[in-house]
Amino acid sequence: MRVILASPEAKVWSERKHIPLGLGYLAAVLRDNGHDVMIYDAAIEDDPVEFYIEQAEAAGKPFKLIGITAATPLIGDAWTMAATAKRYGLTTILGGPHLTIMPAESLGPEHPYVDYTFKGEAEYGLLEFVTALEAGERPEDRDIPGLNYRRGDEIIVSPISPMIEDLDALPFPAHDLFKIDRYTNLQPLTDGLDRSARSFTILTSRGCPYKCTFCSKPVTGDTWRGRSVENVVAEWRWLVQTLGATEIGVTDDIWNLKMPRAKELCRRLVEEGLNTVPWVTVHGMKVNHTDPELFHLMKAAGCKRVGFGVENGDPWMLKNVIRKGQTLDMVRDAFRWAKAADLQTMGFFIFGMPKDTEQTMEATIQLALELDPDLANFMLAAPFPGTKMWDMIKEGGEIFANEWPDYAIHDQKARFTMHDGAYDPDLVVRKWREAYRRFYLYRPKRVWEKVSKKSFWTEMPNTVSNARRFFIGNQDQRAPRPIDPAEPVTSVKGLIDRTM
Numbered sequence: 001m002r003v004i005l006a007s008p009e010a011k012v013w014s015e016r017k018h019i020p021l022g023l024g025y026l027a028a029v030l031r032d033n034g035h036d037v038m039i040y041d042a043a044i045e046d047d048p049v050e051f052y053i054e055q056a057e058a059a060g061k062p063f064k065l066i067g068i069t070a071a072t073p074l075i076g077d078a079w080t081m082a083a084t085a086k087r088y089g090l091t092t093i094l095g096g097p098h099l100t101i102m103p104a105e106s107l108g109p110e111h112p113y114v115d116y117t118f119k120g121e122a123e124y125g126l127l128e129f130v131t132a133l134e135a136g137e138r139p140e141d142r143d144i145p146g147l148n149y150r151r152g153d154e155i156i157v158s159p160i161s162p163m164i165e166d167l168d169a170l171p172f173p174a175h176d177l178f179k180i181d182r183y184t185n186l187q188p189l190t191d192g193l194d195r196s197a198r199s200f201t202i203l204t205s206r207g208c209p210y211k212c213t214f215c216s217k218p219v220t221g222d223t224w225r226g227r228s229v230e231n232v233v234a235e236w237r238w239l240v241q242t243l244g245a246t247e248i249g250v251t252d253d254i255w256n257l258k259m260p261r262a263k264e265l266c267r268r269l270v271e272e273g274l275n276t277v278p279w280v281t282v283h284g285m286k287v288n289h290t291d292p293e294l295f296h297l298m299k300a301a302g303c304k305r306v307g308f309g310v311e312n313g314d315p316w317m318l319k320n321v322i323r324k325g326q327t328l329d330m331v332r333d334a335f336r337w338a339k340a341a342d343l344q345t346m347g348f349f350i351f352g353m354p355k356d357t358e359q360t361m362e363a364t365i366q367l368a369l370e371l372d373p374d375l376a377n378f379m380l381a382a383p384f385p386g387t388k389m390w391d392m393i394k395e396g397g398e399i400f401a402n403e404w405p406d407y408a409i410h411d412q413k414a415r416f417t418m419h420d421g422a423y424d425p426d427l428v429v430r431k432w433r434e435a436y437r438r439f440y441l442y443r444p445k446r447v448w449e450k451v452s453k454k455s456f457w458t459e460m461p462n463t464v465s466n467a468r469r470f471f472i473g474n475q476d477q478r479a480p481r482p483i484d485p486a487e488p489v490t491s492v493k494g495l496i497d498r499t500m
């Protein structure tokens with residue numbers, strides 16, 4: 001069957017473009033089973049999805065099915081895309097993080113163009129779904145775990161699709177189906193935004209046993225599952241030697257959970273001569289699963305930079321609110337060891353978790369200054385549905401964000417308040433912006449390092465718009481006033497109450 005797997009425009013994200021790897025996995029499984037698959041990523045395409053649908057029709061080989069992926073801020077774009085595809089008569093199915101958390105919402109009467117949603121990892125479920133469609137059967141009659149649909153006026157939500165145990169049994173993602181030369185490099189830390197980078201991403205494991213309260217745990221799952229080192233190396237070899245990767249991003253939640261395996265992977269990359277292409281850990285280094293040897297091996301294996309979730313500089317916040325499972329000393333050690341191994345470092349920090357005060361946010365800024373990573377990423381807390389943080393706010397606060405795009409990282413504004421008499425969303429935004437100023441502007445050495453790089457000038461338009469947003473702010477970044485009850489708003493809270 002001809003299938004189009006699509007990702008909506010990621011304009012809520014940033015100028016950086018990453019491949020939607022989940023679609024690569026789904027495409028590979030369908031392709032291996034004889035289906036004809038196209039991956040459409042609106043973030044890098046010049047033409048809208050209808051262009052390809054019409055082209056396929058004109059060629060006499062129409063697409064029968066569109067599968068659309070969506071993280072929460074992109075769900076509105078996913079609905080628009082499904083409505084478009086429906087006009088051409090395609091069957092529509094939505095999956096990905098938002099649908100794993102809120103499978104029923106998209107099947108409500110406002111979205112008649114969505115036929116099915118899918119909850120969880122879909123390699124096997126989607127294959128069975130397509131097999132059923134091709135056989136002219138109704139997929140719902142096959143009881144596919146994870147598949148959700150309408151039966152009359154009822155929305156049937158099935159149990160989540162089981163997490164795949166044996167990841168080695170999966171084919172490699174269909175990396176060759178991505179228009180890779182349209183993606184940018186993964187983190188423009190030292191190179192600016194290289195628009196012609198051939199940046200692929202790789203997933204060496206899935207899942208994470210930790211339970212950080214801001215994290216969408218229903219998506220990651222609690223059980224860590226690692227691919228064998230040899231299986232990862234084989235995919236790495238394909239990326240480097242056949243597909244010409246110039247940068248690789250490891251996008252696991254926590255690729256270093258098992259340190260001996262992480263070290264073995266590094267050794268094998270060296271042995272195979274695959275250490276010539278730089279790689280970065282996009283999200284997934286956890287400080288308390290590191291030691292000096294690991295960083296030295298990573299460096300030898302071609303790793304260029306590592307990112308760590310630091311989150312907060314206050315030990316009480318880390319332990320009791322964020323529940324990060326790491327101490328400040330562990331954070332300090334990891335940064336020291338990574339720098340000693342000559343790796344570039346990035347730190348991720350969150351401002352405005354429930355219970356954050358002026359003192360705790362100041363401690364966060366102080367810690368960022370002390371660690372002095374090459375890149376500090378300060379984010380405003382976003383209460384995604386399905387997180388513990390969401391529950392905390394529902395119990396003792398109020399969410400302002402009333403549209404899903406408000407949850408985008410680069411649409412930075414206060415999204416909630418707590419009714420504890422101490423939490424101040426306006427202060428949160430002020431301290432967050434202050435963090436950027438104190439880290440990037442008020443340190444002459446760092447400013448000089450930045451402006452003396454060519455990329456600073458070639459990326460001037462981006463730099464200016466980022467500077468405006470981070471250092472000066474705009475109307476949007478103020479905490480909204482309480483909503484007038486008479487005003488007709490589509491409340492996110494309302495949507496969730498209806499569907500969870």
Ligand code: B12
Binds near residue numbers: 101121216
């Ligand atoms: C790499 C990554 C990124 C990258 C690349 C994203 C991309 N295009 O894939 C970047 C840095 C761009 C990114 C950005 C964001 N991310 Co991100 N990201 C991840 C991360 C760490 C890995 C994603 C991945 O490759 N997973 C592996 C693949 C195999 O899984 P998958 O994509 O989910 O696909 C499987 C299933 O979901 C399902 N599926 C997926 N699509 C479809 C479609 C159909 C039709 C079907 C049937 C099934 C299906 O089947 C797939 C195969 O099993 C995840 C954490 C995680 N564990 O998933 C967070 C995660 C997805 N990100 C998250 C967030 C919050 C964001 C941002 C919204 C941040 C922000 N506030 O702006 C942005 C959104 C922008 C965007 N375009 O999506 C949250 C999502 C929460 C939510 N409710 O949506 C996650 C879960 C992190 C977390 N633990 O909280 N992210």
Ligand code: SF4
Binds near residue numbers: 209215309
């Ligand atoms: S360590 Fe990362 S993936 Fe694991 S729970 Fe915390 S934020 Fe989520």
